[in-house]
């Protein structure tokens with residue numbers, strides 16, 4: 001069973017009088033339980049690809065399948081439901097709701113899903129402890145460092161145990177020790193729960209943990225390497 | 231419904247994010263609502279006073295006359311029942327107050343001058359709480375019985391006629407055969423009225439005394455019934471209709487005094503217009519506040535949508551925020567109104583401007599009236615129109631494309 005399948009994706013942006021091919025006839029298949037690192041120089045199309053997989057952006061051409069279901073032609077509401085129930089996100093640009101505390105941010109997705117309060121409260125505390133934020137549960141984003149905010153975002157992405165996690169530069173702003181901690185957490189989820197990870201990163205450390213590295217350039221895949229578990 | 235809690239939490243926190251803006255908006259809503267209710271209470275107080283005076287001059291919420299009396303209010307148009315029959319009919323009917331009278335045009339003459347007046351022959355015991363004259367405030371004394379031989383006139387008329395308590399005047403009118411009917415009276419009392427015109431127009435005498443003078447035996451020109459609430463006299467109207475047969479005309483006060491009757495309707499409409507006008511001023515601030523609030527939050531709205539929140543939830547969140555703002559503002563506004571109106575219910579003395587007010591038939595003391603239905607109207611209008619005004623900014627927020635919103639640079 002494939003977790004993610006992209007077929008012949010194209011996405012062109014217009015910048016001034018120039019057409020930029022963010023995705024250029026890109027095809028990619030990721031099996032269930034995959035642990036993939038998308039890597040490219042800046043502007044290579046990683047974020048654009050993650051957005052297409054997550055149903056956040058419609059490609060100009062091509063098809064996207066999640067767990068065998070075609071999603072690029074779903075309605076907005078169906079896509080929202082898909083993202084809510086099946087995918088955990090760490091965004092590159094902006095991740096936390098400023099008026100909610102760390103704990104409430106982590107609970108947010110579960111709350112919208114309708115998880116009972118006691119249940120989600122416990123899960124939120126557990127996961128925050130796992131990412132090393134014990135004691136900071138009641139801080140709002142503005143009261144935390146960039147790295148701490150990043151870890152809250154990661155905690156939220158994985159707390160409800162989605163089948164697929166799409167993480168855009170999850171280790172940006174993190175020191176090496178914390179990065180290692182997060183990647184070990186990802187690896188554990190991947191191995192014990194079969195969670196599929198697609199991580200966009202040019203961090204060497206992240207690549208070290210990945211089972212497969214997909215290198216991109218100008219919206220195309222230039223290299224696709226399977227590597228043994230580190 | 232499950233999401234209502236998270237939506238409310240977000241709305242509530244966002245509301246207090248920009249303290250200053252929220253405080254200013256709350257201030258505006260509170261003052262607006264206060265103004266709506268306060269002005270309405272003043273207006274209602276004024277109208278009530280005007281109408282009460284007007285009705286007490288007539289007086290009577292429902293009145294019975296000879297069918298021709300309205301066109302020709304003279305002694306020839308007597309009610310075709312004797313006063314004894316009237317008492318037997320109306321007495322047991324259980325009205326809160328009723329009375330029968332003689333009311334005819336007459337000329338009053340003193341040693342110095344004469345004036346045209348409305349002469350009322352009444353039963354002073356029965357009418358104590360019905361007419362506008364406060365018996366205890368009368369200079370001299372008020373009438374004591376139906377066959378009292380004195381007259382009571384207004385201060386103003388006494389000045390005009392250059393007469394006073396104890397002096398004699400002559401009243402002249404017609405009997406049913408169109409012959410002159412006149413009689414000398416001693417002025418026994420001078421009354422004071424809120425409305426100056428009443429002091430010049432009305433002259434009170436005993437009913438029996440007038441019946442004798444006008445040679446009408448046991449007959450009267452009108453029967454009047456007072457109800458509980460002058461705004462609604464339908465029950466009394468129906469009851470009176472059931473009591474009398476043809477040959478008489480039964481009218482509500484609104485039909486007899488069309489000026490006051492129309493005024494009552496116009497004032498109810500005016501209250502609504504006033505409330506809406508203030509709201510329109512408020513709504514600009516409200517919509518502007520929401521547009522700003524949404525604009526500042528484009529990225530997090532994008533984030534919530536990207537995480538799988540439905541556009542409807544975003545819409546709901548903004549609407550809840552707006553409703554919270556309105557409800558708090560309404561609460562403060564209502565409280566302010568209550569706090570300012572309650573101490574004034576004893577009356578606001580307008581004697582400085584009273585000269586002008588009395589021309590409209592208004593009293594010189596204004597009693598603000600806090601009516602539940604006016605307060606409810608103001609609150610409901612603000613809530614409903616506020617909801618409608620918030621729809622557009624809330625709708626726009628819910629239509630954002632998540633990715634465009636989340637990557638927006640500020």
Ligand SMILES: Nc1ncnc2c1ncn2[C@@H]1O[C@H](COP(=O)(O)OP(=O)(O)OP(=O)(O)O)[C@@H](O)[C@H]1O
Nearest residue numbers: 013014020022040041042043044045046047048049
């Ligand atoms: N909304 C947009 N409008 C115009 N051009 C865009 C837009 N989004 C992306 N692009 C362009 O598309 C190309 C791919 O961008 P993308 O964000 O996918 O790259 P990336 O690999 O994520 O880069 P980075 O490592 O800097 O995050 C870039 O050249 C970028 O400038």
Ligand SMILES: [Mg+2]
Nearest residue numbers: 046047092168
């Ligand atoms: Mg990127």
